[in-house]
Amino acid sequence: MFSFTQLALATIACVSGATAQYYSLSNSSYVYPNSTGFRLQHGFEVVLVQPYGYDGFRVRAWPYKPPTGDEVSFLYDPPIEGPEAGSAAHGMNYDTNTNGLSPIRLRNGNTVVQTYAAPVADNTTNVRLAFYRVEPNGSETLLTNEYAPLKSLNPRYYSWNGPGYMFSAAYSFATTPDEQIYGTGQQQDHLVNKKGNVIDLINFNTHIPTPMFMSSRGYGFVWNSAAEGEMEFGQLRNRFTSRTTTLVDYAITSAPQGDYDTLQRRLSAMTGRAPQPPDWSLGYLHSKLRYENQSEFIQLAQGFHDRNIPVSMLVIDYQSWVHQGDWGLDPALWPNVSYMAERVKELTGAEIMASLWPSVSDASDNYATMQMDGLLAATRSGPGTTDSWNGSYIRNIDSTNPKARAFLWSKLKYNYYDNGIKNFWIDQADGGNLGEGYQNNGQSAYIESIPYPFADALYHAGTQMSVGKLYPWAHQQAIEEGQRNATNTQPGSPCEYLSLSRSGYIGSQRFCSMIWSGDTTSVWETLSAQVASGLSAAATGWGWWTQDIGGFQADPSVAWSANIDNPLYRELYIRWQQWATFLPFMRNHGSRACDFQDAFTCDNEPWTYGANNTPTIISYIQLRYQLAPYLRAIFHRFSATGRMIMRPLYMDFSLTDPNINALTRNNSNVTTQQYMFGPRLLVTPVTLPGVSEWTVYLPQTSTAGQEKPWTYWWTNTTYAGGQSVTVPAPLEHVPVFHLGSRAEIMAGDVF
Numbered sequence: 001m002f003s004f005t006q007l008a009l010a011t012i013a014c015v016s017g018a019t020a021q022y023y024s025l026s027n028s029s030y031v032y033p034n035s036t037g038f039r040l041q042h043g044f045e046v047v048l049v050q051p052y053g054y055d056g057f058r059v060r061a062w063p064y065k066p067p068t069g070d071e072v073s074f075l076y077d078p079p080i081e082g083p084e085a086g087s088a089a090h091g092m093n094y095d096t097n098t099n100g101l102s103p104i105r106l107r108n109g110n111t112v113v114q115t116y117a118a119p120v121a122d123n124t125t126n127v128r129l130a131f132y133r134v135e136p137n138g139s140e141t142l143l144t145n146e147y148a149p150l151k152s153l154n155p156r157y158y159s160w161n162g163p164g165y166m167f168s169a170a171y172s173f174a175t176t177p178d179e180q181i182y183g184t185g186q187q188q189d190h191l192v193n194k195k196g197n198v199i200d201l202i203n204f205n206t207h208i209p210t211p212m213f214m215s216s217r218g219y220g221f222v223w224n225s226a227a228e229g230e231m232e233f234g235q236l237r238n239r240f241t242s243r244t245t246t247l248v249d250y251a252i253t254s255a256p257q258g259d260y261d262t263l264q265r266r267l268s269a270m271t272g273r274a275p276q277p278p279d280w281s282l283g284y285l286h287s288k289l290r291y292e293n294q295s296e297f298i299q300l301a302q303g304f305h306d307r308n309i310p311v312s313m314l315v316i317d318y319q320s321w322v323h324q325g326d327w328g329l330d331p332a333l334w335p336n337v338s339y340m341a342e343r344v345k346e347l348t349g350a351e352i353m354a355s356l357w358p359s360v361s362d363a364s365d366n367y368a369t370m371q372m373d374g375l376l377a378a379t380r381s382g383p384g385t386t387d388s389w390n391g392s393y394i395r396n397i398d399s400t401n402p403k404a405r406a407f408l409w410s411k412l413k414y415n416y417y418d419n420g421i422k423n424f425w426i427d428q429a430d431g432g433n434l435g436e437g438y439q440n441n442g443q444s445a446y447i448e449s450i451p452y453p454f455a456d457a458l459y460h461a462g463t464q465m466s467v468g469k470l471y472p473w474a475h476q477q478a479i480e481e482g483q484r485n486a487t488n489t490q491p492g493s494p495c496e497y498l499s500l501s502r503s504g505y506i507g508s509q510r511f512c513s514m515i516w517s518g519d520t521t522s523v524w525e526t527l528s529a530q531v532a533s534g535l536s537a538a539a540t541g542w543g544w545w546t547q548d549i550g551g552f553q554a555d556p557s558v559a560w561s562a563n564i565d566n567p568l569y570r571e572l573y574i575r576w577q578q579w580a581t582f583l584p585f586m587r588n589h590g591s592r593a594c595d596f597q598d599a600f601t602c603d604n605e606p607w608t609y610g611a612n613n614t615p616t617i618i619s620y621i622q623l624r625y626q627l628a629p630y631l632r633a634i635f636h637r638f639s640a641t642g643r644m645i646m647r648p649l650y651m652d653f654s655l656t657d658p659n660i661n662a663l664t665r666n667n668s669n670v671t672t673q674q675y676m677f678g679p680r681l682l683v684t685p686v687t688l689p690g691v692s693e694w695t696v697y698l699p700q701t702s703t704a705g706q707e708k709p710w711t712y713w714w715t716n717t718t719y720a721g722g723q724s725v726t727v728p729a730p731l732e733h734v735p736v737f738h739l740g741s742r743a744e745i746m747a748g749d750v751f
């Protein structure tokens, strides 16, 4: 029934010491499902349950109308790995029909799904699903089950709020107060454990809520819906709501408790594996808001060249075009793009990235064509003006339409790519409007503050409410398809070029695309929040995460914020920059203030933070290049198996250090501020001003007496795990500890 060809994968992982082991799969020990699935008819409702990937199940459900097959999905069918990988898609296959009155049980690997009839009244039952993990000793642990205490709302709850068939679905699953929830995309909440949180499934600048999580109980969950809605992580109930949809679709997979690498492997087999990034992108990526013209940009490259500072990418920000939606540079300011790209290459070797916005002004040459060909998003109530920017009303390109993606790429190719600018920055494309929590972006504060509801935009694929979560993802897809077409490479193969996106969604890691944490503020508290944001992004499967060194913009309530001439901001900038050396991508960007302005906008180059600080800033850029072999290795692992790059402490130490679970549960700053960067580096940025030492918790790396010592990067002092230590942390030193020798790390040895 299934192809067994994909099973030689048990050997990939071997992690000494600090972390959990992949549990081995072999043809003889893996328990293959004996069924392609069961279809449970329950009144007007149908629930289809299929084995999916290793140890997983996919569940789809609908009232009345079966799906058409056109529904938006972020899950691979078949998954990349699993008993069925390489064979035909599952589609809607099943071999068993049931009305649920007699319980049905299906096992796939070590995960079991079982129906049970829950009593809801005298002689009345309601058929529900429960998921278990089979333990090595044969016992079964309940992972979760559809939650509905006696006489409560049905756990699979549908309601029809509008005139059409589309319904709202709210699914409830049982949880316990001690369950910890990791992932859920990116918020700005300082949390690694999301237990207790209620999160709107609505995108906006700095928020990328994504209904995917790993549980401390040892399972992973994906709510495969493009709809807006909510996720709630209560004491007894986790609930996922899609506001408007035609289908419920989710997947669940399990691994031994504490084995987060296997969970990431399973989840990424369902949602996407990252390609290998281009080598150049592992260096220093430089940007500011904004270099205004060609001569200034070449001057910038000259500046790096003359100071002998390595740089791998220089970025052209927004308003470099004449009209929004031109998707080309303003020729008055950028007269000879190919010449510029060549000069930049000669001077620095750097790639160039240019910003694109989704917005199209009717003054753009592209407007009429796009309007005529139906490539612009509309709104449910009118022509589709969803926002305004800098005095012009705009409509957004409908990236959910493949023709619109091809149109966008054709302009980018002609105007940029063919002239040597091959990397693209997807800005403001969070969906609906221009991606802020308000509308009339770029107008006066008074207009911004009007609490408009988000526009319910109308796309090729549906409404904002029903498929809005697809919108930024489809932008990443547009650039991916374009770059793949232009470089004649296949999806999944190593990337030559990249995009950078402010948003993303389930499986965004499959694209040659980085996600950054959005327009953050330049204050200490925001620096600290970014660490937890990155760790949640990691648990959501996004390894290619980055953020703006120094924060994006001034916090208006803090006088020194983002002012490059102010010593208070300089200190923050240096702490931020040294930290970013140990992120998947080291990217400097921001809108700066200054006391002395010598360019169109204030400076943000490594040499503009005071002569006494320049050597420190440059030393971290150089260290970044020295780390290249290590970076390459951890990206390679991520690509091969989904093994995460930024690693919250629970990923490596929940089984070896009895404190880690409790610390994570409380969102102690140990777990929201410290992480492993690859298997060997423990990183703990300084997130307070005026600090000369820093207290760090060093996890215990083994319970079996094979404890590895931690070495402090700056002194070579070694420490045993399982204790807090206070180490010197002068301004020029980011607290980093390592396992094993520094020579091994520099050689790219990742165990």
Ligand SMILES: *[C@@H]1O[C@H](CO)[C@@H](O)[C@H](O)[C@H]1NC(C)=O
Pocket (backbone or CB within 6 Å): 004, 005, 007, 008, 025, 026, 027, 028
């Ligand atoms: C699993 O079975 C396939 C097909 O019989 C065989 O080629 C492969 O070597 C087996 N793998 C393991 C790990 O036993």
Ligand SMILES: *[C@@H]1O[C@H](CO)[C@@H](O)[C@H](O)[C@H]1NC(C)=O
Pocket (backbone or CB within 6 Å): 034, 035, 095, 096
């Ligand atoms: C699979 O095995 C279980 C347990 O032996 C059995 O109850 C069930 O009927 C089988 N299903 C199919 C489709 O053969």
Ligand SMILES: *[C@@H]1O[C@H](CO)[C@@H](O)[C@H](O)[C@H]1NC(C)=O
Pocket (backbone or CB within 6 Å): 122, 123
């Ligand atoms: C419930 O079902 C049982 C067995 O069929 C029957 O004896 C009993 O009277 C029923 N109770 C009610 C309240 O219908």
Ligand SMILES: *[C@@H]1O[C@H](CO)[C@@H](O)[C@H](O)[C@H]1NC(C)=O
Pocket (backbone or CB within 6 Å): 135, 136, 137, 138, 139
């Ligand atoms: C079997 O293993 C589970 C999980 O490790 C454990 O909780 C349970 O106590 C074990 N049962 C027996 C009978 O050893």
Ligand SMILES: *[C@@H]1O[C@H](CO)[C@@H](O)[C@H](O)[C@H]1NC(C)=O
Pocket (backbone or CB within 6 Å): 335, 336, 339
């Ligand atoms: C761009 O610059 C190159 C090199 O100086 C020159 O050969 C070319 O003619 C220029 N193109 C335009 C359109 O000015």
Ligand SMILES: *[C@@H]1O[C@H](CO)[C@@H](O)[C@H](O)[C@H]1NC(C)=O
Pocket (backbone or CB within 6 Å): 319, 390, 442
């Ligand atoms: C609006 O756009 C014009 C032209 O690009 C630019 O000069 C001006 O600074 C912009 N204004 C704002 C508020 O961004």
Ligand SMILES: *[C@@H]1O[C@H](CO)[C@@H](O)[C@H](O)[C@H]1NC(C)=O
Pocket (backbone or CB within 6 Å): 402, 405, 406, 407, 409, 410, 478, 479, 481, 482, 485
């Ligand atoms: C890439 O090429 C394919 C095949 O020619 C085409 O269908 C698709 O529209 C192209 N994608 C983009 C974004 O240009």
Ligand SMILES: *[C@@H]1O[C@H](CO)[C@@H](O)[C@H](O)[C@H]1NC(C)=O
Pocket (backbone or CB within 6 Å): 292, 293, 294, 295, 296, 333, 598, 599, 600, 601
């Ligand atoms: C380009 O920008 C620089 C720096 O802001 C400015 O001095 C120069 O006048 C600009 N040149 C053009 C042609 O706009």
Ligand SMILES: *[C@@H]1O[C@H](CO)[C@@H](O)[C@H](O)[C@H]1NC(C)=O
Pocket (backbone or CB within 6 Å): 662, 663, 665, 666
């Ligand atoms: C942290 O967690 C531990 C163990 O779960 C608990 O005993 C303790 O009270 C918590 N501390 C705080 C501050 O919540």
Ligand SMILES: *[C@@H]1O[C@H](CO)[C@@H](O)[C@H](O)[C@H]1NC(C)=O
Pocket (backbone or CB within 6 Å): 669, 670, 673, 674, 684, 687, 694, 695, 696, 697
């Ligand atoms: C946690 O907070 C305490 C008190 O502010 C501080 O001393 C310590 O260094 C912080 N630890 C981390 C890892 O941020």
Ligand SMILES: *[C@@H]1O[C@H](CO)[C@@H](O)[C@H](O)[C@H]1NC(C)=O
Pocket (backbone or CB within 6 Å): 714, 715, 716, 741, 742, 743
């Ligand atoms: C620590 O060891 C490294 C080599 O692993 C060496 O380069 C460095 O100079 C040492 N630092 C100190 C302070 O001894």
